[in-house]
Amino acid sequence: MAIVQRFWTVVKSNLNHLIGKAEDPEKMLNQMLLDMQEQLINAKKQVAVAIADEKRLLKQHEDERIKAKEWEDKAMMAVRAGKDDLAKQALDRKAEHDKLASGFETQWQTQKQAVEQLKVALTGLNNKIEDAKRKKNLLIARARRAEAQRTITDTMSGMAKTSAIDTIERMEQKIDQMEAEAQATTEMAREIETDELSAQFEKLNVVHTDVALEALKEKMGVKKAGETNASDKEAAELKKLEAELQAHAHAPQKR
Numbered sequence: 001m002a003i004v005q006r007f008w009t010v011v012k013s014n015l016n017h018l019i020g021k022a023e024d025p026e027k028m029l030n031q032m033l034l035d036m037q038e039q040l041i042n043a044k045k046q047v048a049v050a051i052a053d054e055k056r057l058l059k060q061h062e063d064e065r066i067k068a069k070e071w072e073d074k075a076m077m078a079v080r081a082g083k084d085d086l087a088k089q090a091l092d093r094k095a096e097h098d099k100l101a102s103g104f105e106t107q108w109q110t111q112k113q114a115v116e117q118l119k120v121a122l123t124g125l126n127n128k129i130e131d132a133k134r135k136k137n138l139l140i141a142r143a144r145r146a147e148a149q150r151t152i153t154d155t156m157s158g159m160a161k162t163s164a165i166d167t168i169e170r171m172e173q174k175i176d177q178m179e180a181e182a183q184a185t186t187e188m189a190r191e192i193e194t195d196e197l198s199a200q201f202e203k204l205n206v207v208h209t210d211v212a213l214e215a216l217k218e219k220m221g222v223k224k225a226g227e228t229n230a231s232d233k234e235a236a237e238l239k240k241l242e243a244e245l246q247a248h249a250h251a252p253q254k255r
Helices: 001-024 023-078 084-161 164-220 232-250
Strands: none
Touching: 023 084
């Protein structure tokens, strides 16, 4: 017997665990409200039936009172006509209707109290449902926040297990390297462009120097190649200057 008891305990614990895992708070709360709404509808139907019974008993009570009054009037008519036997029979019928009217009145009073109690219970049930709706929205919001937190935690845990963070860091380093290479290439291209631009300006400077030299020669009156000098005196002076330069170049240096 102990083994059987333990077996059923294990089975029930496992079933409870499975049921607990399968329970979705939002679905459970929605189903609970649906059940309560159905109970409210049934309660309203019962209250409606009870109210109808109350009205029916009241009408029967009033009908019997009317009939009792009619037989009383007939008895009075018989008395005025001198027919006492007929008056007695009318009074007997009046008594029967009075008795029925009294019975219906008792039932109506009892039914009326029951209807009032049912109305109070219906109001209480309706208030509970409204309160449950408000609590349901709060509980569902809390459940969703908890689910979101659990999802984030599971995601972060999964990222740690799959080394996703390491992959991101490695890709970041690779992109940094790519950006550095691209920047270096851009700087080299700018330097080459600058060198080419400088060379062009140097050419312009050479051209400018040649033009300046020609302008100086023209100012000095020096003729271009193939033309004769302006005077023999200047030619003699140039030859003398060249001879002095050559003599100075071949003279021994003093120690």
